[in-house]
Amino acid sequence: MQRHTAPDVTSVEAITFIDQTLWRVGGAEGKLPFGRRAAAQTANLLYQVWGHHIIARYELGPGGRPQEALRRVEGVMAEVGERLPEWWYFTAALHADRLEALGALERGAEALSAAGEVIERYPRVLTNFDFLRTLTLVARGAGDGARELAALAQWYALGDFNEQALREQTERIGEALLRLEGPGAALAFAKSQEDASAANPLRAAPRLAAGDPAVVQAALGDPLPDEQRTPQLLVYLWAQQWPEALAFCRDELRRAGDNLEWQANAVAWVARLFKAHDLNVLRANQWLDYQRSGEGENPLPALVAELAGEGGP
């Protein structure tokens, strides 16, 4: 696909601003007409696609017409899909709409297969909490327990590092483990979130087979553009390439030079590495405490040793 390195960024920002503004005022009477107007024009491609997305969201939600939503987003993709920038939020959102529509039409298996293609084409979707959540719901709807656990593990591993996200994830995982594997596994998971010595049953979940890591890596670009560095970290975590992820974090710290804010970003990346690797936040929290206060034990050497023991460099 064509790469867009110097595109109409401000146009994107303007559309995002419209979107967020409308989200705040809300209202089918507010957003939908604007979306319809945007979808009806062709002068501004991004505005047009945003409009179709808004209508599709309505059809998937209050409208209750997933078939219409599917027809719409597939039509848009066929018509202008090739022209959509990889980095644009609504490109990913459009694909998420399609997966959700397939799921709602009881075509969950097809949706999960399609998810792999989306990740291969737009690796950035791995940074999207909502996209990853959609995969868990699609797997749930498809009645495929193994893939549901895999999708949940992926969501936990890659999702945002904040309390709201983690609470939602751990509760969903606890519920799924109880339903799929019984109370022992569910309680063990709950325990593993507070006690590092407890076995975490989620770590036994298979990696979600959706997307070929080599293809995804290639899609990021070589040499890696600056704007793909965060997606690159997520791709390493997604592919469970832990040594590569750690080396990448170190490289980010090196690039930060004297910029403390940038260094903090690299530190936050390592916390995400701990979370993705451990599927709990115990060592991640310890790491953050250490970096913020200088107190306590730095858990990184232990992780390095583990990775070496697992065959890493």
Next chain:
Amino acid sequence: MIGSADAPAGMVSCPHGARTPIRATRGMRARLCWALLLLLATALGAQPAPSFEEPLVARGALSPTMAARLTPVPLTGLAARLFAEAAPLPDGRLGWPMLPAPIRIAGESSPALVLLRLQTEPDAAARAALLAAASDEALAQMVAQAPLDRPRHPDIVPGDSARNVRVLDELLDELITRRGQAYYSELLTGFAARLRVADWLRRRGDRKCVGVYEELLVEWGQRPGWCEPLYRLGLWYSEQGETDEAVATWERGDEYSTDHGAHFLMYAMREAQSGGLVAQADELLAQVLAAGEQAEDVWLQALARVALIQRAEGPTATEQAVAWADEAHRPWRGAVTPAARYIVRLALAGSYLYQGHDFDTSIEGLTRCLAELEAMTPELTAELRGEGLGLAFEDAAHYREHLRLWSRGPIRPATALPRWREGADGDWTTEWRLLLWRPAALEVSCTVPDVRVELEALPSEGGGVGQAIVRLHAMPSANVVAPGEGHLVVTCPAWPGHVLDETVRAPGPAR
């Protein structure tokens, strides 16, 4: 924590240092240690590269943003929230020692767990079984905990608003409709539960919701934040078609919210507008704009501009829309780049081409926009002119071609007038296809003797372009001494002043 009020700077040199908190002292030591290392490195002339082995705090004070970004997230209490039966043991621990022995966890004992299942379970029968197994008390707890929907707010991302409605409806249908609990049951006494009950009544079209909302408003009083009962009470009136009441309700925003009153005015304005109360809508919109400017509330100003745009139609509205998109994000994003200006202007050109119904205005606007685009082009740096704007340049070229085609007028022939064809009865016919700026009713006349003219409208082409066929039928009569010549004139009342005037010669051999 280092640097906190518990460990003020200078604590180490304090004569009472031995009584300082251990954590603070240890932190100080660590910081001193790293400072000494840094000093040593500096003295040796080396520029220490940042390392993960050195804590970030040793390299400088963390800004509040950085500190927030690096805040640990303790995850505790999951088992207690979801698996209430498993916790706690008499000694205060959760029931871990039981593992891996079988443990019964009854769903109904943990409303949070059942709620999760109701949210994600795709099978309606399975959800009904979960509901049936839950006690009244558990159902009431779930009602209070279940996430609220966002009425009239379509989600941006795969969202839960519709799912939230379904879960709440299923819970309250079970508790009130099937089990006979009253909607004012003492099980449902909290603010959150009653708000959800009122919503349930509202969705069922039950006017009793008004009383519940009003009670909740009294309880709410006046405070900062978004007042949900007021919003939803207004929705009730709006959904019932009681526009005056809806407007009056949302005009009460200041009574219940110290900071969101003007946002409620927006809803009042929308309601007035959709209900045909134009003067009232104008007045409310002016109030919103004034409030937004006074409070320097970018969102509020943006909302008011959206409303202004939505009230208008046609190219003016679109011009406002793109201008707003261009301007509104300035407070956030800094200066507008040349690329943005180009694309915004391009969008405007497109609106003149595709959305304008007045031909002259459209052509004038399109001409002006294309000239401005041409003038902007030198501003665009080589980088901006690259692939990112390639599509925009293609669109601009496309518009220029349209302008060329339509510059002669809103009615244009698709081809030159075709030759006459002779029929078996000695008559002559020809057909001429015309393209119209927009589908429109035409008037046609022909001054050539013995030539009859017919007009047929065809389905429009893409892009709103209209089409028509002009059929000429000639039956040369004995009265005509010689084949004549005349004019075929096509006009349209929608486009006064624009005439398609074609010279037509009467048919005959070799014509």
